[in-house]
Amino acid sequence: MTSPTLDAFLDTHVGSGAPLGEAVSLTVRRLASAAVALCGTIEQGPLGKAVAEGRGHAGPSGDVPKELDLLADALFIDAMRQAPVCLYASEELEDAVLLDPAAPLAVAVDPLDGSSNIDTNAPIGTIFSILPKAGDPVGERSASFFQGGDAQLAAGFFIYGPQLALVLSVGSGTHIFVFSSAGGVFVQAHGGLVIPARAQEFAINTANYRHWDEAVRLYVDDCLKGTEGPREREFNMRWVAAVAADAYRILIRGGVYLYPGDSRRGYAEGRLRLVYEANPIAFLIEQAGGAATDTINRILDLTPRSLHQRVPLVFGSAREVARIGRYHTEPSNIAERAPLFSNRGLFRA
Ligand SMILES: O=P(O)(O)OC[C@H]1O[C@](O)(COP(=O)(O)O)[C@@H](O)[C@@H]1O
Numbered sequence: 001m002t003s004p005t006l007d008a009f010l011d012t013h014v015g016s017g018a019p020l021g022e023a024v025s026l027t028v029r030r031l032a033s034a035a036v037a038l039c040g041t042i043e044q045g046p047l048g049k050a051v052a053e054g055r056g057h058a059g060p061s062g063d064v065p066k067e068l069d070l071l072a073d074a075l076f077i078d079a080m081r082q083a084p085v086c087l088y089a090s091e092e093l094e095d096a097v098l099l100d101p102a103a104p105l106a107v108a109v110d111p112l113d114g115s116s117n118i119d120t121n122a123p124i125g126t127i128f129s130i131l132p133k134a135g136d137p138v139g140e141r142s143a144s145f146f147q148g149g150d151a152q153l154a155a156g157f158f159i160y161g162p163q164l165a166l167v168l169s170v171g172s173g174t175h176i177f178v179f180s181s182a183g184g185v186f187v188q189a190h191g192g193l194v195i196p197a198r199a200q201e202f203a204i205n206t207a208n209y210r211h212w213d214e215a216v217r218l219y220v221d222d223c224l225k226g227t228e229g230p231r232e233r234e235f236n237m238r239w240v241a242a243v244a245a246d247a248y249r250i251l252i253r254g255g256v257y258l259y260p261g262d263s264r265r266g267y268a269e270g271r272l273r274l275v276y277e278a279n280p281i282a283f284l285i286e287q288a289g290g291a292a293t294d295t296i297n298r299i300l301d302l303t304p305r306s307l308h309q310r311v312p313l314v315f316g317s318a319r320e321v322a323r324i325g326r327y328h329t330e331p332s333n334i335a336e337r338a339p340l341f342s343n344r345g346l347f348r349a
Pocket residue numbers: 063091110112113114115116205241242243244271272
């Protein structure tokens with residue numbers, strides 16, 4: 001039996017039966033065409049210094065965008081102009097943009113995720129969140145983006161890696177589609193992903209170790225101690241510096257990703273943005289049986305207050321995410337964790 005294409009999947013999963021189903025599936029198709037165009041730009045040859053270089057001053061979310069960030073943003077906003085989308089928000093734009101007041105959807109995008117990987121030819125991505133529009137789109141454009149993550153109708157990300165791939169959820173599981181350049185279509189590679197509950201790998205930028213709070217440091221210490229420590233087993237570590245690529249790996253083989261808040265200036269709430277990074281990734285991870293928190297609280301329960309607000313982010317294998325939560329909520333247990341771990345198994349893996 002041949003694997004379904006993205007089009008066939010959308011027809012069966014988000015047809016006219018689902019709320020705003022047709023609008024959602026047309027929007028996902030437009031996003032997919034823009035991703036294929038961006039991939040074409042990336043693989044056409046040397047990117048040229050300008051495209052991979054910073055534009056000099058910080059964008060709305062505090063990062064200095066690269067030309068490719070802006071090029072990607074232009075591609076995706078154009079694609080959303082040809083979709084039933086009322087409002088478009090992006091990492092690269094200060095405010096939400098009103099596209100069509102009569103249209104039903106609001107789309108938030110991280111046009112280029114993993115920007116620091118552009119000039120090193122490492123994986124990069126595009127992350128998106130599709131919401132029903134809310135409030136008065138003309139008078140208060142951002143209101144649609146201040147809904148909790150559970151209001152998402154669909155979410156996903158594209159990976160521009162060895163393969164162009166789409167990770168997608170329309171609220172009934174998380175699925176992966178790989179682009180077949182021969183057929184010119186996305187074909188389902190993995191349907192109904194289930195993240196292993198037990199993690200063997202953790203992903204965190206350990207260069208920030210001294211800036212972390214005690215709970216995070218002790219969690220990582222315990223993993224690094226392997227069989228000689230309270231975890232009594234070995235852990236591996238990975239860090240792609242593109243959350244979409246780390247999420248892809250975790251969806252395939254489990255593990256956990258952490259970008260906590262830390263003591264560096266501007267990093268009290270970590271690095272990831274709630275509206276167009278943490279919310280869509282949390283939606284995908286939960287639809288695959290995993291969990292996503294701000295170290296303690298469920299990401300999808302949070303109410304965004306600003307378009308570019310940051311949030312500490314922990315996601316992946318459900319049991320591991322819960323464990324990291326206990327390192328934060330039961331610090332007293334942390335102090336005496338060695339005896340606890342050895343015989344009572346409260347924190348057993
Ligand atoms: O450079 P660091 O501190 O390792 O942070 C890497 C993290 O920052 C990000 O690149 C932020 O995303 P953008 O590239 O879209 O700004 C994440 O994808 C990634 O996980």
